[in-house]
Amino acid sequence: MPSPKPLRKLGFLTIxxxxxxxxxxxxxxxxxxxxxxxxxxxxxxxxxxxxxxxGISSPVAVLAAASQRTSRIEFGTAVTPLGWENPVRLAEDFATVDLLSNGRLNPGISVGPPMHWERVKGALYPDTAAAEDFSYERVQRFLRAVRGEPVNDFSGVEGIEVFSNRVQPHSAGLADRVWYGGASLRSAQWAGENGLNFLTSSVVKAEESDDFAEIQRSHITNFRRHHPDGDNARVSQGLVVIPTDSASATQRAKYQAYADSRLARTAAPVGPARMLFSPDIVGTSAQIAERLHSHAGYLEIDEVAFALPFSFEHEDYVQILTDIATHLGPALGWNPST
Incomplete structure (x- = not known):
């Protein structure tokens, strides 16, 4: 097993x-x-x-607001399911937020039919549900638009209006910051072959093993094997970690009860797709760091976006983030940005 790398980038994820x-x-x-x-x-x-x-249904709107209240921290979506989106319209929104934030946006996307497709298709696509394409081609449409490739065959002046044949505004460099959220060997390979960055989370598809960390490691190595940048291709891991260094006794009990309530689903792959969940990691920062340093998936990366628990109070998130930044991050070799 490789030695742990110093953590280079520390992020967090919330719904x-x-x-x-x-x-x-x-x-x-x-x-x-x-x-x-x-x-x-x-x-x-x-x-x-x-x-x-x-939970937030429009991250682009919230991140546009956040761009005006911050100056340095980068933003991301993890992930935007393209089945709910028109790729060209989404490219316009992402480019706008990227410009408002001075190039701080990292769009994370995924593809596939929307969750509960049979229930929502009538509202989403009442006239075109049967014709909608939820394959990787939907991602390619989005990427072409973000890269500034033509989306129609006309540009120029019409009356007093000026038209472009590519998405406006165009944000140079945004295409290099697109991430693909994948949970299978196939999606990891596709993301690598198409030169994207790769997001791996606390859910994977158990194809070759029932060991979550080993599965995640195999996805990361498969992605890099097919990426033009090889071992330098960017991967971010997103596990749920809950440090308790400064937590009250009441908070510690709540955090442990939360993790315990979700533990059963981590015992074995779930459903026909054999989806496997990672256990939430609760404990002191030293305990969490020790577990991560023996985690086969974590040992392959130097970027994380730790997921915040879904159902806690604002003051809980303040405590968790503060402990991550002041205790857990340094224990993983990370230095805060200034």
Whole structure:
């Protein structure tokens, strides 16, 4: 087993939970958490899409707001499911946020039919559901638009209006910061072959093993094997870690109960797709660092976006992020950004 590398980039991921009766407060809480992340020296803050749920459904809008309240921390989506999006329109939104943030956006995307497709297709695509393409070609359409390739055959003046044949605004460099969220050997290989960055999370497809860490390691090595940059290709890992260094006794009990309630699903692959979940890691920063330093997947990377638990209170996230930045990060060899 290789020796652990010093952690180069430290990020965090949240779904931006909110109360249905007071959604504005939940969104404000997320913005405050992102501001705190910058103050603590985190390298990145990532938002996860939650459609028809009580989590952020429009990360681009929230990140546009965050871009005006921060100056350094990078932003990401982990991930934007393209089945819910028009690739050309999404390219416009991402380019706009990237320019507003002075080049700090890392779009993370995935492909496939939307979750609960049979229930939502009538609302999403009432006239075209049968014709929608949820293959990798949908990703390619998005990438072509982000890269500035033509999306129609006309540019020039029409009356008093000027038209472009490519997505506007165009943000140079954004295409190099696109990440693909993959959970299988096939998606890892495809992301590598297409020169994308790779996001691997706390869920993988158990194809060749029932050992989560070994599966994740195999995805990372398969991705890099097919990427033009080889071992230098960027990979970010996103496990759920909950440090308790400064937590109260009540918080520690709540955190452990949360992890225990989710432990059963990590025992074996779930469903026909054989999806395997990683256990949440709860403990002191020293204990978490020790576990990560023996984790086969973690040993392959030097970037993380640790996932915050879904259902905690604002003050819990403040404590967790503070402990990650001041205790766990340094234990993993990370230095805060300034």
């Amino acid at each position: 931006g939970l909110f109360d249905e009766n007071d959604p504005a407060r939940g969104h404000e809480s997320t913005l405050e958490i992102i501001e705190l992340g910058e103050q603590l020296g985190f390298d990145s803050a990532w938002l996860r899409h939650r459609h028809l749920q009580y």
